[in-house]
Amino acid sequence: MSEEAFAVAATEAEVEAFRAATACAQDGDILPSTFPMRWLASPAVRQMLMAAVPELGLVPVHEGQSFDYERPLRVGERYRLTLVSRRETEPARLLVDGRIEDADGAVLAKLETILRLVVVGEPA
Amino acid sequence: MSGPFGQGERLRQGEMAPARRLGPWTAADVAAYAAASGDDNPLHFDPAIAAAAGLASPPIHGMLLMGCFEPYLAAWRPDARLVRLSAKFIRPVLAGEAVELSAKVVRAGDPAVLRLKVKRDAELVCLAEAILRVDP
Numbered sequence A: 001m002s003e004e005a006f007a008v009a010a011t012e013a014e015v016e017a018f019r020a021a022t023a024c025a026q027d028g029d030i031l032p033s034t035f036p037m038r039w040l041a042s043p044a045v046r047q048m049l050m051a052a053v054p055e056l057g058l059v060p061v062h063e064g065q066s067f068d069y070e071r072p073l074r075v076g077e078r079y080r081l082t083l084v085s086r087r088e089t090e091p092a093r094l095l096v097d098g099r100i101e102d103a104d105g106a107v108l109a110k111l112e113t114i115l116r117l118v119v120v121g122e123p124a
Numbered sequence B: 001m002s003g004p005f006g007q008g009e010r011l012r013q014g015e016m017a018p019a020r021r022l023g024p025w026t027a028a029d030v031a032a033y034a035a036a037s038g039d040d041n042p043l044h045f046d047p048a049i050a051a052a053a054g055l056a057s058p059p060i061h062g063m064l065l066m067g068c069f070e071p072y073l074a075a076w077r078p079d080a081r082l083v084r085l086s087a088k089f090i091r092p093v094l095a096g097e098a099v100e101l102s103a104k105v106v107r108a109g110d111p112a113v114l115r116l117k118v119k120r121d122a123e124l125v126c127l128a129e130a131i132l133r134v135d136p
Helices: A012-021 A036-040 A043-052 B027-037 B047-052 B062-066 B069-076
Strands: A002-008 A058-069 A079-088 A093-101 A107-119 B016-022 B080-089 B099-107 B112-120 B123-134
Touching (some): A002 A036, A002 A043, A012 B027, A036 A107, A043 A079, A043 A093, A058 B062, B016 B069, B027 B062, B062 B080, B062 B123, B069 B080, B069 B099, B069 B123, B099 B123
Antiparallel strands (some): A002 A079, A058 A107, A058 B080, A079 A093, A093 A107, B080 B123, B099 B112, B112 B123
């Protein structure tokens, strides 16, 4: 199990592109509920998650996802995203729990990601 | 607000949002989502990797599908606020395939709980739950 925290924020352009890609007609400064997935794909987070899956020949397949919101997240606001990852075996999975806090430490949202790890190549 | 509901009216047990057809998603749609989300998992682009994972062709991102749920619910009840959204991706949806999304209130009140189903023909490919609050 590993835990790490990251500073995250969303620009207007990022949110606009995300809305366009999900046919989301909403506007305003509130982030789409699934937008935090973009933060999970950032290089720093990816490095943390890849460290949890060092084997070659595995690809993640999304099995489940949840978001719980205490308050909406907004464009331009800076947040602290804390992620805890852990592995499961049989079947192989990577589970990622996250919480998103504001500058005062208030938890605004939580997320859970379940990735099934599928063998697509020969292990090294 | 359009639709039969008054502003701030609570969601009622058994109410259903009109079903909506989603997709078919093209390779360009998948690429646009990958760019917007940063999720460039090769499973979604490389037919050989998709085949090695047992799929006939690359699937769309599950999160591309899930990303459609909030706009769907907001179009139905723009006065409702999403406080929880969860999904289980049961079967992959391949690029080029279309699905149907539906939602039903399974627990009335405030917040209300909705069950969302995504079906490809009769096959359930994604089961989701949304919790909505309706501000008076």
